[in-house]
Amino acid sequence: MSGEGLRAKAAIVGVADAVSPTGLLEGSTRALEVQVIREALEDAGLTIADVDAVCSNLSNGWAASLELAEYLGISPRWTDSTQTGGSSFEIHVEHAAAAIALGLCDVAVIVYAATPYSSFKKGGPGFGSRQAAPGPTPVAEWEMPFGNRMPMGAYALAASRHMYEFGTTSEQLAQIAVDTRQWASMNPRARLQELITVADVLDSPMQATPLHKLDCCLVTDGAGAIVLTSAARARDLRKAPALVLGTGTCHTHAMISQMPDLTTTGAAVSGPLAFAAARLSPAEVDVVQLYDSFTITVLLLLEDLGFCPKGEGGPFVSDGVLAPGGALPANTTGGGLAYTHPGMFGMFLLVEAVRQLRGECGDRQVPGAEVALAHGSGGVLSAMSTVILGTEATA
Amino acid sequence: MSEAILVDVPAGVGERFRPPTSPASEPFWEATREPRFVIQWCVPCDRPIHFPREACPGCLGTDLDFRAASGRAVVYAVSVMAKPANPTMDGRGPYVVALVELAEGVRMLTNVITPDPYSVVVGDAVTVAWEPLTDGRHLPVFVPVAP
Numbered sequence: 001m002s003g004e005g006l007r008a009k010a011a012i013v014g015v016a017d018a019v020s021p022t023g024l025l026e027g028s029t030r031a032l033e034v035q036v037i038r039e040a041l042e043d044a045g046l047t048i049a050d051v052d053a054v055c056s057n058l059s060n061g062w063a064a065s066l067e068l069a070e071y072l073g074i075s076p077r078w079t080d081s082t083q084t085g086g087s088s089f090e091i092h093v094e095h096a097a098a099a100i101a102l103g104l105c106d107v108a109v110i111v112y113a114a115t116p117y118s119s120f121k122k123g124g125p126g127f128g129s130r131q132a133a134p135g136p137t138p139v140a141e142w143e144m145p146f147g148n149r150m151p152m153g154a155y156a157l158a159a160s161r162h163m164y165e166f167g168t169t170s171e172q173l174a175q176i177a178v179d180t181r182q183w184a185s186m187n188p189r190a191r192l193q194e195l196i197t198v199a200d201v202l203d204s205p206m207q208a209t210p211l212h213k214l215d216c217c218l219v220t221d222g223a224g225a226i227v228l229t230s231a232a233r234a235r236d237l238r239k240a241p242a243l244v245l246g247t248g249t250c251h252t253h254a255m256i257s258q259m260p261d262l263t264t265t266g267a268a269v270s271g272p273l274a275f276a277a278a279r280l281s282p283a284e285v286d287v288v289q290l291y292d293s294f295t296i297t298v299l300l301l302l303e304d305l306g307f308c309p310k311g312e313g314g315p316f317v318s319d320g321v322l323a324p325g326g327a328l329p330a331n332t333t334g335g336g337l338a339y340t341h342p343g344m345f346g347m348f349l350l351v352e353a354v355r356q357l358r359g360e361c362g363d364r365q366v367p368g369a370e371v372a373l374a375h376g377s378g379g380v381l382s383a384m385s386t387v388i389l390g391t392e393a394t395a
Numbered sequence: 396m397s398e399a400i401l402v403d404v405p406a407g408v409g410e411r412f413r414p415p416t417s418p419a420s421e422p423f424w425e426a427t428r429e430p431r432f433v434i435q436w437c438v439p440c441d442r443p444i445h446f447p448r449e450a451c452p453g454c455l456g457t458d459l460d461f462r463a464a465s466g467r468a469v470v471y472a473v474s475v476m477a478k479p480a481n482p483t484m485d486g487r488g489p490y491v492v493a494l495v496e497l498a499e500g501v502r503m504l505t506n507v508i509t510p511d512p513y514s515v516v517v518g519d520a521v522t523v524a525w526e527p528l529t530d531g532r533h534l535p536v537f538v539p540v541a542p
Contacts (some may be wrong), residue, residue, distance in 0.1 A: 136417060137415075138417075141416070142414070144415070144481075147480040147487070147506070150505065151489045157472035157492070158472065159474075159475055161471065161472040164518065207477065209473075209474050209475040210474075256504075257503060258446075262472050262494070
């Protein structure tokens with residue numbers, strides 16, 4: 001059973017993101033959230049008075065969406081504080097599209113802001129806050145004593161297993177970073193815009209074998225917001241709607257030592273669910289936005305989502321298929337590897353997928369993109385969520 | 396079972412992050428004081444469970460016990476940390492983080508203690524060894540088994 005009942009019932013009608021090539025943004029996370037919500041509503045031709053549903057994953061205290069709605073001065077009739085890390089926003093889209101399809105709400109806002117780079121520059125914990133002692137939890141008991149450098153150590157373990165089982169090479173992983181950087185070079189807002197080679201990746205400092213520095217995502221500030229409404233209402237709004245054609249979610253573990261199979265993620269479930277709901281196949285996707293926390297993440301997702309068979313991700317990426325002009329344009333902003341990565345990149349995958357379908361991407365526009373796939377990964381390859389979006393022509 | 400292998404804490408290193416215990420894992424950590432290696436089992440399912448839980452993740456039943464484990468394992472995944480992940484690992488130089496699969500069939504995260512960290516590869520045979528913690532418990536680490 002898949003969520004086919006959701007097909008083309010809801011649409012993303014407004015998007016915004018705040019990103020700087022310096023990696024730094026001014027203002028508090030709350031101020032940034034309000035800024036991108038304002039911009040996303042304006043993009044849609046809606047106002048805050050239209051919003052009756054909120055999704056937020058990051059809490060200052062105990063209940064993310066309550067705190068957000070209170071700050072905005074609204075009383076939503078539908079709410080979602082789901083927190084699965086980087087995939088939270090794909091899951092929010094799935095939930096909100098279902099709620100809209102059932103008439104539980106009409107206009108939903110999803111928002112995210114984080115400023116780990118500013119925090120780090122000011123002497124705060126930055127991204128490393130993930131390593132703070134978490135209290136008497138399973139991760140404290142069974143992982144922290146062994147000094148696995150997080151998060152890259154978790155992905156390094158997965159990469160080592162993939163290399164062992166399938167012969168995947170560091171050169172193949174590096175090609176993903178090289179291709180992604182080509183997209184970043186066409187994005188004036190990307191943090192890293194200089195082209196790189198496979199040798200550059202392999203020569204960059206080793207973080208946790210087999211992952212080098214340039215296999216790893218950035219740490220930047222960033223914010224983004226998305227507005228969804230019904231497909232019917234979407235047709236009267238300012239921009240062309242990005243219809244939610246299919247979604248799927250699966251989480252397999254919370255900590256890496258409990259992952260059932262280090263070479264197969266929950267995307268092997270979420271992807272087929274989303275394609276079934278959308279009544280599409282991987283070959284019909286024009287542009288993909290795949291969570292690139294690390295190069296290995298992209299490789300695993302390409303296999304699990306069905307763009308190539310399991311184990312063949314290495315050869316599949318080795319000839320530039322993901323680069324501009326390639327058969328499967330991927331991470332057209334420059335991704336978490338080169339565009340921005342405030343800790344949870346899933347928001348930016350969705351924003352770019354919508355912009356590609358609207359034809360708003362300038363130099364990096366994929367010509368004639370009608371179907372876009374955004375796939376979020378949260379935790380340590382833990383929580384997977386796939387969203388397939390399409391233009392009006394695909395409905 | 397043969398004599399437990401003890402591993403010295405290298406001179407001048409930071410104090411390891413000391414694992415908290417939970418109600419379900421108390422027998423595991425108590426056994427490490429001797430040190431003895433035990434793993435939780437679900438009695439009706441006749442399957443090993445790791446990490447220890449207050450109910451079996453297969454049947455949700457609470458008929459659980461702890462049984463002696465062989466200590467034999469195979470490296471399932473491995474990464475060498477070029478730099479210490481945090482101050483608790485200061486002074487250890489490059490060290491091996493590994494996910495090992497025990498002969499009993501469950502996996503655990505650990506360190507493989509060896510003078511040649513970059514030599515450890517997936518598929519290597521390893522056996523349990525014990526590094527003392529400051530509270531009298533021991534941490535289960537692994538050492539290569541000579542081929």
